[in-house]
Amino acid sequence: MDKIVYKAIGIIRSPFKEARGTPIQASAEGTASGRIELYPEYLPGLKDLDGFSHLILLYHFHKAGKGSLIVKPFLEDEEHGVFAVRAPSRPNSIGLSIVCLQRIEGNILYIDDLDILDGTPLLDIKPYVPAFDHRDNVKSGWLENNLDKLSITEDDGRFLKEEE
């Protein structure tokens, strides 16, 4: 009853062919340009998207292992609950990145600031809107003292499926 079934609406193409070495956030250094290949049947859904500079991408971490509810994240050598980290191995492995939209040509969206693995199945595109998505006076818990490591930290493959 509690099963929820989605389907890929397209594929994300990026220079990151494997998890190791991929930036851990879209706001980190080392992100790259890439593209979304939206399946052609969804093309009408792009109408007026080109007026937005930034998009929220929701996607399926297809290479993530099942993982544990307690994890050691990339940015700190301490254990935290999986809901207090942004690691790809989660009960439902849904990824979220805010990327920069460069241009749209047909069903291809050219994107900057990608931190997503090549071949990742795309679930949804939403316009990023500061009036909806910005919050002030935010406390960032254990991350407060670890954000300085964002620029020097990259994926080391720790959340991969076991067969890889």
Added chain:
Amino acid sequence: MDKIVYKAIGIIRSPFKEARGTPIQASAEGTASGRIELYPEYLPGLKDLDGFSHLILLYHFHKAGKGSLIVKPFLEDEEHGVFAVRAPSRPNSIGLSIVCLQRIEGNILYIDDLDILDGTPLLDIKPYVPAFDHRDNVKSGWLENNLDKLSITEDDGRFLKEEE
């Protein structure tokens, strides 16, 4: 092959018993307090989440109809592509809200700023982190000239499943 199966990790409880009258964004007026009833098996995943003031909730719009790829959103009487609006009826009906975490008691999370229907299945909780999730110099497309209506606009049921 492209089917992706998730499962609810809990249920969102709110005073909004039906779509009509529900706020259309967590940043709008008229939001309410409520709670997340996380299924007890996921309890360990909450470790250290209480250090964060804001959470990103991903959830399944369980009352949303299939909808069209071209929609008239709440904030404007013009048609836009579904990926250029935040409406609940989408190819994959995944909702995203940034809410305020008040406190956690066992597997119950007490939440402010809810814009979510009572009984909504929860898919994921992520910590909201400005260093990851804020962007500057953003263009908000067709929404730029319609954000002043956010405070006076609420759900009118247009994206409900047909049987309701």
